[in-house]
Amino acid sequence: MDIETLLARGFWEPNDVDGVVPPIITSTTFPFKDPETPGRFVYSRSSNPTRSFLERAIAELEGVKFGLAFSSGMAAIFTVMLSIGPCKVVAEEDMYGGTYRLLTKLLPRLGFHVVTADLTNPSEKLFRGAGVVFFETPTNPQLKAIDISAISEMAHEEGALVVVDNTFATPLLQRPVKHGADVVVHSSTKLINGHSDVIGGLVALNDEELAFRMASIRSIAGCSMSPIDSWLTLRGLRTLHLRVQRQCENAAMIAEALDSNSRLESVIYPSLPSYPYATTALKQMSGMGCIVTVRVKGGVDKALSFLKNLKLFTVAVSLGGVESLACHPASTTHKSMPKEYRERIGLTDDMVRLSVGAENPMDLINDLEEALASI
Ligand SMILES: Cc1ncc(COP(=O)(O)O)c(C=O)c1O
Incomplete structure (x- = not known):
């Protein structure tokens, strides 16, 4: 089925109990099957049915296996970095100011070494020893288009993961994983929700172990998207x-x-x-x-x-x-x-x-x- 059909129908199969839109499950906690056996959901900071539904939608949109929803775009980017751990980060120099602050002020205090550069013209040595290459494309605010496949190839030769902030394009205009990126992040506050009424962040990726680490950090830090915000974002996605x-x-x-x-x-x-x-x-x-x-x-x-x-x-x-x-x-x-x-x-x-x-x-x-x- 075409992605436009999935979007318009909200990735949802209408049924006689819930109707044509998915329900909002606001419950913070879920019953155990017996005192030692949890059900599919336990506690909504870690996982929640409405949030899971949004996570499946972003994974489908980006053409990957796993999706995770966060309380903001910044929480998503921070969690991605923490899940990879202290390393050399190479970042495109033109980027959202909040991301610049995270990369240059906070991450160095946690043991990351961050280098910013013009990724439209990278030097050969730039990626040497890097653990992550991070960039927006198009960039905020100068709209530089960074060549995802070329950068991914160079980064992968050095064993670095490629993280692309796809906020400005959305998966409708650009699917970074198809071009070689490893992880996609979004400020869903922007086009994905589209109605300026929800702060949120999304991550999409194929690597199960990395996705598990991100979910675990999110659960510990408590920076997950609320069920109501997840539902509003799902509603925004339909158009x-x-x-x-x-x-x-x-x-x-x-x-x-x-x-x-x-x-x-x-x-x-x-x-x-x-x-x-x-x-x-x-x-x-x-x-x-x-x-x-x-x-x-x-x-x-x-x-x-x-x-x-x-x-x-x-x-x-x-x-x-x-x-x-x-x-x-x-x-x-x-x-x-x-x-x-x-x-x-x-x-x-x-x-x-x-x-x-x-x-x-x-x-x-x-x-x-x-x-x-x-x-
Ligand atoms: C490209 C980009 N990435 C990330 C963010 C951060 O997202 P949020 O404000 O949802 O934390 C922004 C915010 O403007 C942005 O423009």
Whole structure:
């Protein structure tokens, strides 16, 4: 069955007791068969039927054997790293600021050695001795497309695991394991849930032993997704294909409309002729996503006044919901990166990240053009 059919039907077989949608099982605990024999579920911090249902769905979507649901994307990434254990981590330098903080501030205190680099152009020696190679593709916020199969090949030669943050693409546009990655992580807060009402994280992988270690750490730390959040995420998933398609179409129209705007220094979107990673993006992605990043002429003051002038786009962090949002990465989502680091990797103060929703595209374009015209 096609994935769109599975999504629309919520991966669910209708029945005469539960109806056409899966139930929410909120119970924190489950009866033992006898005092020494647990049933399939014991305690909801460790496992829960509604969460398990979501976990099967993400595994199916990513085309792998195991799925795990966490209380946030950050909890998912942290648990993945802990399950692998202290080692050399090579990470793409352009990434979500929260992930940068985890990798460069917290993991080193736990014995990890983290190296950041431009993975669109890695040196031969970079992966030597690495235990993990971690990257988002496309990256947040510069939308760099990292070649999953090329990096996986180089990383595997050194015996490193490849962990891909697939938040910006979703499994509908890109399935990293098919291209050689070992572990996929998501902030399901974003497109997967799609309604800006659940913080969550998902992991998908084939390695049973690693999946077991992650589940065990999650159970000990208690960073699992709640049954209600799991259920809401399952509900969001049912329209993933419709939302992603519409949001990608809107984003492409916006990128094209803004590309010739004289108030902008540049527009980053993978379908624009100026996009430098088109070959990689086309090789591994079937759609270009809902994020458009722009640089405003005149620096940070003009970027902030563009944001102030927006009426329809809400100025807020986060992305991927059906409503359009705009933010200033340098002072919000990526504030944890030192200025010199940001400047070196091209994450400039004049940058604005647009998360394009499912509104009418002309309303969105008018809002952006009017806001730019009066900066
Ligand atoms: C690419 C990416 N990965 C991970 C995260 C962290 O996810 P969460 O906010 O659900 O913890 C974010 C958050 O913005 C993100 O953009």
